[in-house]
Amino acid sequence: MRNGFVVGLMLICGLSISPGADAQDAIFATGHDEAAEGPYTKAQASRFLTQATFGPTLTEIDRLYRMGYNAWLNEQFAATTSQQLPFLDQLIAQAVAAGQPIEVWQDKRQEIWWRNVLTGNDQLRQRMAFALSQILVISDQNGSLEGNPTTMAHFYDGLASGAFGNYRALLENITLHPSMGHYLSMFKNRKTDAAQNIRPDENYAREIMQLFSIGLVQLNPNGTPVDGNAGQAGIQTVPSYDQTVIAGFAKVFTGWSYSTCSPPVAPESSPSFNWWHWEYCPSGPDTQDWRSHPGWRTALKPWGEGTAFGDIYHESAGSKQLLNYAGVTLPNGVLPAGGTARNNLTAALNNVFNHPNVGPFLSRLLIQRFTTSNPSPAYVGRVAAVFANNGSGVRGDLRAVVRAILMDTEARSPAPTNGGKLREPLLRVTQLWRALDARSIDGRIREGWAEQYGAQAIQRSPTVFNFFLPNYQLPGEVATLGLFSPEFQITTDTYITRLSNEIGGKVYWAWWGNPDLGTWDPVQVNLNRDLALATQPAELVERYNLLFLNGRMSNTMRNLLITHINDITNNNSGSGWQRFRVQDALWLTLTSPEYVVEK
């Protein structure tokens, strides 16, 4: 589309078509700006904010409408990162200073996530971190992490600060993070020991490829699977790696432990070899609470690195078969024998990162988190092309990628048939709270167990496969049409009911000024602004149409809601009738099929 436009422009202007790289970039930049103009209506602004933030507000809709997409994006790219760890550290410090037990558990990590996504100015960065947290998955549903909210907060802060950086750096950051090390057992993974029948753990080797980078099958640049046999009907997928490659990566990912271990003092063969410093390496001093331990918030380190004895438990010996693909740097994808743990890791991550699958694979996953469950191959291809080259020859620039996702013509034009996605449960709650300026009286957010009503809470998925699979197809019409519907995987009877009820609780009970709350201080929606419209049902519905349905409410729905609101009167509902009008308008909108499916 843009190419056609650019070529057309050049023909009109009589330019000869052989621009150098710089000229081409300039032209593309112009084309980009052209596509990025807008929004032209507040409804368009609202839709964009639904995709790029944790929910539109009236203020932000106005602001975006005035400043335009590009200025807004640039502001977001420059915004200071809201972090989680300082909040948890502060709670720990307060408890220590007061001589109190440290009651800092996973609910506090949930709390600071909510606070950041509800009130942080770095909305797009937080939204990107949220997306990344569902791809580069760690979860507190894990024995090693459940009691350790600080290391998970540190991990999440890494996703947020790397949200607009390079994916190669992010991949290394998460690979060496102690949380990930424990979650996918690369931590203390050790080299082959034939005598003890020990061989390297393959967990991380497998998942970094399957989930974090290239996926199971070879992809075309537009994300469709490569057909291994064009002569046969249907697509014969081609595996992107096999067991030899997993075994190769498993060997690379050996020898790493906390950065805080005492180093080896003798070679492995020596009687005075201090293996116990590997086996029982502390993450920090005994005198300090484990949640403050430096080992949990510093990158893993090869045990023995920098000593005369080398990386003791790294499998340096033997060559390792890594990924082999067109243009691979390592000859035939083979990492030669030798090398240090760190150098081999660098080579292996480069080998993964430069695989041609990464762009289309990651682009599709990110598109699904931002705009649509079913992007066209062309959309995936355009974003993947930006992943491959941000316009300045850089591969893996996530800032360029997220811009491409949001500014793509498929994201900015009205959604095609069956475009868009089912809203994630967490986003349904944040959208309500942001639109209604919700807060608790003391400023705390007691929302530590959202998975109980939404089957989703930040970094609390049941497995490394996230809350739902990118390829999940709801049985029935959705599957028959060949559509992917990830969020439907957790839209079970139980969670339809619970989430509808929870939104009910947040609308009908947890409102600012409700005397029945007593000492209970949940996050409360502020109904006062909209109470002013209680006697103007059409305006009230139009406001929620803008905030929640991006101006696309059907006439049928509008009329049903207006009739319903008009039917609530002092006579049949008592003195709270105006509030009931607002509450019913909210709840009925937020549980309506038109809202639940974001288009």
Place this chain on the structure above:
Amino acid sequence: MSILRRREFLHKTLCAAAGSAAFTSMFAKMELAQAATTGGIRRLEGDDYRALVCIYLYGGNDCFNMVVPRDAGHATYLATRGSLAVPQNQLLAINPTSGPSNGGQYGLHPVMTGARDMFEAGRMAIVANAGPLVRPTNKTLYQQAGTLLPAQLFSHSDQSVLWQTPRADSSARTGWGGRLADIFASTNPNQVLSMNVSLDGENVFQAGVSVSPYFMSSDGVEQIWPINTNGANCNGPEGWNRRRCLTFQALQTQTYGHAFERAYVNKTQATIATSAQVAAAIANYPSNDAVFQPFWTRNGLTWSATNPPELPRLAQQLLMIARVIRARGASQLNMQRQLFFAAIGGFDTHDNQLADHPGLLRDLSQSVQAFYDVLNSPTFALGSSVTTFTASEFGRTLTNNGDGTDHGWGGHHLVWGNAVNGRRIFGRMPNLQANNNPDDTGWGGQIIPTISADQYAATLATWYGLSDIDRADIFPNLQFMTGPMMAISGPNLGFMT
């Protein structure tokens, strides 16, 4: 009407009547009328209740520490397993009347007293070394290029799907339980509640082409309170929600242009109808009824009608299943065929296996024993009508990664119930040596299955009432599971009476 003809009829009627709102009820009535007049469908005669309960062990159960050699073979096991091995003198001896086919004496993990007792009482069987296969496979074939193998062996998500479909040749997302329900659901007099009930949310096993499973939790059923009037059609006695309920329903019943909107509406409507019905039924059988005591006592907890201690996760799920089963009667849920899914996680023991694995096996062993105590009580008398079985994406590697095991392939499975040919081990036990193991893939003791997941599932489905003709439809790869590479050749492993 034979099943085949009934299915043809079903197919034609479906095509003819697609879109007709009256279709469901019309068909249900025809089905009942037909059953009443011809008696042609064996499974509808009398009070012939049958249920299958799948217990899914998420993560890949290390079955090689669950069923362990207790004879001279223990030395090989010990040499391979090293620090992870269960000591020989701690194993709970089992004395099968037959099997395994290659001999040897075996014991169960020391925490599994309930499973040991049920095995010895003839109410549990062990199925050795089962897993997904496309064709019979051995080490030579595995290592040869061109052999048909299940896609993405050793991957959690994929092998989990293959266990549940089981279509190792395909990426289909319907499970054999779902396909069974596509056939059998119409035989339930109750056409509102799905034949398939999950206590652990989404699973492939119960997803059919036309049947979607109903999800509840071990806490029971919840209803959407802002529209709940405690009655159908927004017209129950609690009228203060009536107007909101009517508007909610009016918004639901519009014609929607987006497939996701239509799907959301369908799911919401099914939820509302079903939850009302199930809630009313199970309320008659509260969990503090003394008949459910074994769930506490078998788990070493003290039962109390007023303030019972919290049960292990699987016990909670099986207790709720028992309550639903108890409400099966004609005046309540009116179900004749049901298929339940329960699940516990945590079996992916890459680390800390010695600390983490026994607690999971204990919950499995003791909670299922309690379930059968309850089912065999006079109140239920359903021990022969309910069969319970395990599934798990893979067995684990024989070898030790330091403090755990990694992803394997074949594994042992347990089947419980009075209808089981119990006190037997079906199939062949694999070689457990670490090196040059003829039964592994060549990779650290990933054992090649000698029974296919298709055979295992088909044996259960046949007991459930599946005809030979339909069996070939549901398990298309079953026909290939013959010959000397299979521990048991053919479509029926024989572990069900």
